[in-house]
Amino acid sequence: MEQKLPLPPFNFETATQKVQLAEDAWNSKDPERVALAYTVDSEWRNRSQFINGRAEIVKFLTAKWQKELDYKLKKELWAFTDNKIAVRFEYEYHDASGQWYRAYGNENWDFNEHGLMQRRFASINDVLINEEDRRLQ
Template sequence: MTRPPIPPFDSETAAQKVRMAEDAWNTRQPEKVALAYTPDSQWRNRAEHFMGRDNIVDFLSRKWTREHDYRLIKELWAHEGNRIAVRFAYEYRDDSGAWFRAYGNENWEFAPDGRMQRRIASINDLPIREDERLMHWPQGPRPQDHPGLTDLGL
């Protein structure tokens, strides 16, 4: 099974890969998202380190149980060969109703078939007021006309 676009990436295919990942994560469907990763994909997310699709599904299921009204925007930072660097921000509220904007960077490494074999994420959470939210769209992928990170000043 291949997951186009496949490496090596140029500016257009790298940006396409980033948007595809953003759209998938905004579905909040762990099983669907996990298909973009190799069966033995290695992850570091904040302080968690794990490997494999089953663990990806478990991680994302826990994440989206805690992070309500999740909205994510990713932006291409750099690319070369089979690697892509991404910056991102997402907004969510916790069980108490408090809102947060998480900022971070991801380093991605892809297998020849276009599936991600390594994901390294560094993330920081910033408490925000509800009226400071910038990511307003119905649950699901970000509309094409919604501003990206740069346009939002993030």
């Protein structure tokens, strides 16, 4: 059976490690790498989109990073229980015209016993920023 360490039940150290691993994977901008952290039948809500399974995750992330250029993400642990983690995050990117954005949000994660995320629910808001106002580089 596939496993993704650390495994639940989480404590502060392992929840923090899981968040850092997710941040590192997303900052790689490699959809295949990111998708391996999720169950094959994973359920997502990302803004108003509903995404199911690794194939849809890869398709979604591929399109995302074709539009969100020079993407840089920072995640922070918000809370955790046995197999759940909540994070707050912000990321910055620019579009093809050069307009910069900062996106803020929260995610709720639910893991199976093998450490794979089976559910991810994200609420995200974008704010226009000037390039000189970037915080994440």
